[in-house]
Amino acid sequence: xRTDASPAKSDVRCVDCPIRHRAVCSHCExxxxxxxxxxxxxxxxxxxxxxxxxxEPMAIVGSVVRGVATLSRTLPDGRRQMVGLLFPSDxxxxxxxxASPYDVxxxxxxxxxxxxxxxxxxxxxxxxxxxERLLEMTLDELDSAREWMLLLGxxxxxxxxxxxxxxxxxxxxxxAASPVGDGLVFPLYITREAMADYLGLTIETVxxxxxxxxRAGLIELEDSRTVRVPDFARLLEEAGDDSDGVVFx
Amino acid sequence: xRTDASPAKSDVRCVDCPIRHRAVCSHCExxxxxxxxxxxxxxxxxxxxxxxxxxEPMAIVGSVVRGVATLSRTLPDGRRQMVGLLFPSDxxxxxxxxASPYDVxxxxxxxxxxxxxxxxxxxxxxxxxxxERLLEMTLDELDSAREWMLLLGxxxxxxxxxxxxxxxxxxxxxxAASPVGDGLVFPLYITREAMADYLGLTIETVxxxxxxxxRAGLIELEDSRTVRVPDFARLLEEAGDDSDGVVFx
DNA sequence: CGACATCTTGACTACAGTCAATACTAGTGG
DNA sequence: CCACTAGTATTGACTGTAGTCAAGATGTCG
Numbered sequence: 001x002r003t004d005a006s007p008a009k010s011d012v013r014c015v016d017c018p019i020r021h022r023a024v025c026s027h028c029e030x031x032x033x034x035x036x037x038x039x040x041x042x043x044x045x046x047x048x049x050x051x052x053x054x055x056e057p058m059a060i061v062g063s064v065v066r067g068v069a070t071l072s073r074t075l076p077d078g079r080r081q082m083v084g085l086l087f088p089s090d091x092x093x094x095x096x097x098x099a100s101p102y103d104v105x106x107x108x109x110x111x112x113x114x115x116x117x118x119x120x121x122x123x124x125x126x127x128x129x130x131x132e133r134l135l136e137m138t139l140d141e142l143d144s145a146r147e148w149m150l151l152l153g154x155x156x157x158x159x160x161x162x163x164x165x166x167x168x169x170x171x172x173x174x175x176a177a178s179p180v181g182d183g184l185v186f187p188l189y190i191t192r193e194a195m196a197d198y199l200g201l202t203i204e205t206v207x208x209x210x211x212x213x214x215r216a217g218l219i220e221l222e223d224s225r226t227v228r229v230p231d232f233a234r235l236l237e238e239a240g241d242d243s244d245g246v247v248f249x
Numbered sequence: 250x251r252t253d254a255s256p257a258k259s260d261v262r263c264v265d266c267p268i269r270h271r272a273v274c275s276h277c278e279x280x281x282x283x284x285x286x287x288x289x290x291x292x293x294x295x296x297x298x299x300x301x302x303x304x305e306p307m308a309i310v311g312s313v314v315r316g317v318a319t320l321s322r323t324l325p326d327g328r329r330q331m332v333g334l335l336f337p338s339d340x341x342x343x344x345x346x347x348a349s350p351y352d353v354x355x356x357x358x359x360x361x362x363x364x365x366x367x368x369x370x371x372x373x374x375x376x377x378x379x380x381e382r383l384l385e386m387t388l389d390e391l392d393s394a395r396e397w398m399l400l401l402g403x404x405x406x407x408x409x410x411x412x413x414x415x416x417x418x419x420x421x422x423x424x425a426a427s428p429v430g431d432g433l434v435f436p437l438y439i440t441r442e443a444m445a446d447y448l449g450l451t452i453e454t455v456x457x458x459x460x461x462x463x464r465a466g467l468i469e470l471e472d473s474r475t476v477r478v479p480d481f482a483r484l485l486e487e488a489g490d491d492s493d494g495v496v497f498x
Numbered sequence: 499c500g501a502c503a504t505c506t507t508g509a510c511t512a513c514a515g516t517c518a519a520t521a522c523t524a525g526t527g528g
Numbered sequence: 529c530c531a532c533t534a535g536t537a538t539t540g541a542c543t544g545t546a547g548t549c550a551a552g553a554t555g556t557c558g
Contacts, residue, residue: 102395131380138387149330150330199402200403240326
């Protein structure tokens, strides 16, 4: 854990928090939030910064408030697989275990609402609203991970890219509270390398397949990190799967 | 859910249950077990039988007592990916959701200790020993799923087979309460097809890589479903990963 | 024995990976 | 303002791993 990111008491009250209705605290009542407010703090990491190394102790747990972080594992020879993407309201860390089994990296500037682990463990032991919500979120993440296993094990490079874009388009629409329709424009946030690590591909294959989808008219690129989807149904079809793409919880 | 597998009240008392110390009930005290005893029942499925279809409602949840079951997803064109293997003490189903997102199939004859979902939801709402244990088990499964993502996304066919065998050898040794050493012999339980579905390969590639490992002296085959590992460390090395292979929880 | 499942092996193909050159973008400093 | 650099992205040529198609071997059960 870096040392230059000093914990800071929040000036944001929980009731005004942007992730209030989706995070681990979302089932809490006002008086329960007050308790959290007393022990939470905010921590911000810059894009590219490593938040935790695989195997190293991690003294805190907490929720993403803004930005995106990645979880990944690396083989001794350098091959890397991303195993999770944390968006706002997603939870990092696990009660009852000291070390993260994953490298955690800030994909963009990212702010967490954190608790020291012993403190958080006391909270979940005494507050069923938090522990129930954490169980719910963990089950959702498990479903997401399994959905991703299907993609990694059985989908073609083209389907993988289409699938990723469909998910990101949907998430972007949801965040903007706009309908998931055609002509949707969304930012990628992550580099080609991060996409490759997430999809189990190389950056060259990612690049080629994005170009192929563009030539096929399935997507348009406003710039290399901004995608427009003229026909969402066609993109979904290309993802090889009629599923809603209910990944990332 | 099949209709010819009639629920049966148990004649096995919880305190004598073989999965007593690992299952979702493992943190319970004697009087809590009594309550479970009143509402649990046993259900047995035959090898090859489908326990639940993806998307169909599943009225029960429960723990594997004996045998092995598989969770898998299938794409519209028939490509299939196994996303979980359930061994004794593993839990099937999720509170708060009616439909299984996976096909659940009995890989061997398999017996579950089941609860009707509404009943189980009442239990976890009122019994922290159960809900805490369920959270713990779900977090372990999430780690396993992510470990598997690394295998599916980044490992070669040879590494995948070596990894699977290393895990099965370890599990078999643990079940027999014998040390994980050299000369270990273990049964595969599952067909080449099931291995292929789990590893994101074809049966032909599975077969070829098993033959290659045999020719390289890394394994010996007593018959096509029984493997001997003369040098466990070498097998682990071939799996491309120094991890303990702490998969399957 | 015959029928059916499962498994192995061979020949060929194709999809994604590797290696390499080039283009694009943003940031820095003269 | 332009030159320079470093990081990111695209494209091409070639290779290699795993997939496909097909024939046969092995094993199990009636």
